[in-house]
Amino acid sequence: MSLNHPSVAIVGATGAVGTELIACLEQRDFPLRSLRLYASQRSAGRSLMFRGDGLPVEVLTEDGLAGADIALFSAGSATARGFAPAAVGHGAVVVDNSSAFRMDAGVPLVVPEVNEGAIASHRGIIANPNCVAIIAAVALWPLHRAVGISRVIAATYQAASGAGAAAMAELRNATGAYLAGRAFAPTVLRHPYAFNLFSHDTAVDRDTGANGEETKVVQELRKIMQAPNLPIGITCIRVPVLRAHSIALTVELARPIPPAAAREILAAAPGIRIVDDAEGNHYPMPNEASGQGDVLVGRIRRDGSDPSGRSLALFVAGDQLLKGAALNAVQIAERLIM
Amino acid sequence: MSLNHPSVAIVGATGAVGTELIACLEQRDFPLRSLRLYASQRSAGRSLMFRGDGLPVEVLTEDGLAGADIALFSAGSATARGFAPAAVGHGAVVVDNSSAFRMDAGVPLVVPEVNEGAIASHRGIIANPNCVAIIAAVALWPLHRAVGISRVIAATYQAASGAGAAAMAELRNATGAYLAGRAFAPTVLRHPYAFNLFSHDTAVDRDTGANGEETKVVQELRKIMQAPNLPIGITCIRVPVLRAHSIALTVELARPIPPAAAREILAAAPGIRIVDDAEGNHYPMPNEASGQGDVLVGRIRRDGSDPSGRSLALFVAGDQLLKGAALNAVQIAERLIM
Numbered sequence: 001m002s003l004n005h006p007s008v009a010i011v012g013a014t015g016a017v018g019t020e021l022i023a024c025l026e027q028r029d030f031p032l033r034s035l036r037l038y039a040s041q042r043s044a045g046r047s048l049m050f051r052g053d054g055l056p057v058e059v060l061t062e063d064g065l066a067g068a069d070i071a072l073f074s075a076g077s078a079t080a081r082g083f084a085p086a087a088v089g090h091g092a093v094v095v096d097n098s099s100a101f102r103m104d105a106g107v108p109l110v111v112p113e114v115n116e117g118a119i120a121s122h123r124g125i126i127a128n129p130n131c132v133a134i135i136a137a138v139a140l141w142p143l144h145r146a147v148g149i150s151r152v153i154a155a156t157y158q159a160a161s162g163a164g165a166a167a168m169a170e171l172r173n174a175t176g177a178y179l180a181g182r183a184f185a186p187t188v189l190r191h192p193y194a195f196n197l198f199s200h201d202t203a204v205d206r207d208t209g210a211n212g213e214e215t216k217v218v219q220e221l222r223k224i225m226q227a228p229n230l231p232i233g234i235t236c237i238r239v240p241v242l243r244a245h246s247i248a249l250t251v252e253l254a255r256p257i258p259p260a261a262a263r264e265i266l267a268a269a270p271g272i273r274i275v276d277d278a279e280g281n282h283y284p285m286p287n288e289a290s291g292q293g294d295v296l297v298g299r300i301r302r303d304g305s306d307p308s309g310r311s312l313a314l315f316v317a318g319d320q321l322l323k324g325a326a327l328n329a330v331q332i333a334e335r336l337i338m
Numbered sequence: 339m340s341l342n343h344p345s346v347a348i349v350g351a352t353g354a355v356g357t358e359l360i361a362c363l364e365q366r367d368f369p370l371r372s373l374r375l376y377a378s379q380r381s382a383g384r385s386l387m388f389r390g391d392g393l394p395v396e397v398l399t400e401d402g403l404a405g406a407d408i409a410l411f412s413a414g415s416a417t418a419r420g421f422a423p424a425a426v427g428h429g430a431v432v433v434d435n436s437s438a439f440r441m442d443a444g445v446p447l448v449v450p451e452v453n454e455g456a457i458a459s460h461r462g463i464i465a466n467p468n469c470v471a472i473i474a475a476v477a478l479w480p481l482h483r484a485v486g487i488s489r490v491i492a493a494t495y496q497a498a499s500g501a502g503a504a505a506m507a508e509l510r511n512a513t514g515a516y517l518a519g520r521a522f523a524p525t526v527l528r529h530p531y532a533f534n535l536f537s538h539d540t541a542v543d544r545d546t547g548a549n550g551e552e553t554k555v556v557q558e559l560r561k562i563m564q565a566p567n568l569p570i571g572i573t574c575i576r577v578p579v580l581r582a583h584s585i586a587l588t589v590e591l592a593r594p595i596p597p598a599a600a601r602e603i604l605a606a607a608p609g610i611r612i613v614d615d616a617e618g619n620h621y622p623m624p625n626e627a628s629g630q631g632d633v634l635v636g637r638i639r640r641d642g643s644d645p646s647g648r649s650l651a652l653f654v655a656g657d658q659l660l661k662g663a664a665l666n667a668v669q670i671a672e673r674l675i676m
Binding site: 151152153155171172175176190191192195196197198199201202203204206208209210214233234235237239240241242246250259279281283285286287299300301302303304305306307313315 | 489510528530533540549
């Protein structure tokens with residue numbers, strides 16, 4: 001397998017994340033020898049631009065991935081389970097954006113800013129984490145490494161993009177209909193989305209009361225940060241925003257540090273841009289996080305509910321399609337060819 | 339002063355809350371003898387419907403309130419400070435929706451479901467709390483009374499209505515422009531609002547890092563619940579929703595109770611409707627809270643971040659204009675004439 005100027009395949013090339021994968025490879029001058037694009041039967045025959053050429057979108061077959069050195073999957077768990085093992089058998093390294101393999105003990109779950117060292121242990125598959133887990137990990141890890149985190153409480157403000165391009169279109173269409181006074185029946189998401197928000201629409205576990213998204217974020221954050229027992233409480237909410245997730249974080253540390261010290265630690269960490277201007281009331285916002293590779297971090301202050309002074313509060317925002325998905329996968333691929 | 343079939347005045351009758359005050363009085367068959375409506379010079383000459391009649395909107399003068407038994411103020415702190423004392427001097431009881439008097443030691447700050455007994459101690463002015471404080475208090479108080487709350491962590495999802503009718507119009511207009519691909523310059527709120535969210539745009543205290551809204555909610559919750567030292571950590575965020583606020587609450591109790599017991603306590607409490615359907619993934623949403631007097635409460639579960647089992651998580655939604663403002667004020671007025 002040659003990972004110097006590799007052959008790259010994108011599986012799920014026409015989806016919201018697939019489109020961003022192509023854009024990331026182009027914008028970051030990824031040194032690939034060839035790029036092949038795969039999608040479902042529905043998209044076959046289309047072509048997508050890459051470096052000035054129109055590339056055909058092919059229907060995925062097991063043999064189709066035979067020539068790939070790196071296969072970037074963003075096509076859901078069923079496709080990943082169905083095709084990733086064969087791709088690995090053919091010699092490819094798979095970076096998979098679905099949840100299919102994330103919690104497998106033999107599969108590294110990687111946010112390069114946090115645990116790029118884990119990449120080396122792969123046996124063919126590397127998992128790209130859940131978008132909230134990635135964005136939270138980028139902000140939490142520097143504090144965990146420097147001071148130690150003993151408890152996290154999070155409330156999310158998640159964009160439509162996490163549910164795919166169709167959900168983004170539904171948010172636009174539902175909102176347009178609302179403003180025009182027209183009825184609109186949702187077909188992608190379970191609840192009305194125009195000027196509305198709702199608890200994340202993954203199945204809720206009857207015992208814990210957690211929904212699937214919340215369970216993923218907790219398990220994945222622990223694995224990424226190698227903190228298997230970190231206590232995490234999270235509420236995942238879908239808000240009428242198009243493509244960047246925000247998170248209100250309350251972080252209990254092993255010892256008290258001043259907010260200014262936390263700000264310095266975070267400002268020096270990779271993948272973070274501090275947006276913390278009290279004077280201008282300017283803090284992380286999804287419209288400014290959209291299209292950015294960095295996670296925006298601000299509202300860095302003491303948590304008023306912890307008299308011990310060990311807890312800090314933060315507000316973060318990150319582009320769900322970029323750092324929360326495509327960019328993180330491409331960053332992993334870049335480290336494969338270093 | 340006759341509080342049996344009182345003369346009522348509304349100050350700020352044409353605003354978002356003022357309009358709802360009129361509607362609440364009508365819908366609840368408030369037994370008033372007469373209603374007079376006041377607003378600023380800008381609205382003078384308009385008339386608003388009440389019980390089938392058009393009532394003129396008058397310009398507020400000190401003498402204008404001379405005949406009022408109850409004056410419902412929703413016109414901001416400056417107007418409240420300027421006119422409420424004179425109204426009291428003329429014999430009126432003022433229920434004020436601004437923050438002008440809320441933290442005054444001699445002024446009761448009332449959510450009837452929590453502390454209606456405080457009404458009796460008024461000296462002419464009763465303060466209607468901040469909308470987030472009201473909605474949170476309705477959900478927190480039953481747990482505090484039954485078990486005792488030792489810590490609260492909250493993240494809010496606040497609607498445009500909290501910034502008034504002009505902010506609601508700006509959200510609609512900014513979103514319409516975004517969908518049409520037109521530029522839009524915000525004039526009411528500081529940040530772009532179309533498919534965006536931002537930290538609450540009240541001034542930020544340099545020492546605590548809290549914004550004005552957060553400080554209000556903390557102080558007011560403590561006063562309403564008579565829990566002067568309750569540790570509260572809160573992040574206030576404005577989301578692109580029109581008129582209902584949602585809050586993710588993490589509540590540490592004095593002792594562990596099962597989520598089912600908390601649900602029973604909350605279900606039996608006044609002003610609450612439980613919306614907690616795991617099967618249907620149906621939880622409190624602003625579109626269903628809008629127009630409702632009750633606060634919707636759901637996602638009642640253990641907080642995964644507290645191994646002691648003493649912490650619960652909830653998600654609540656309440657109509658900012660009704661229970662968060664107008665309805666609460668009218669409920670106070672109803673108790674004045676009981």
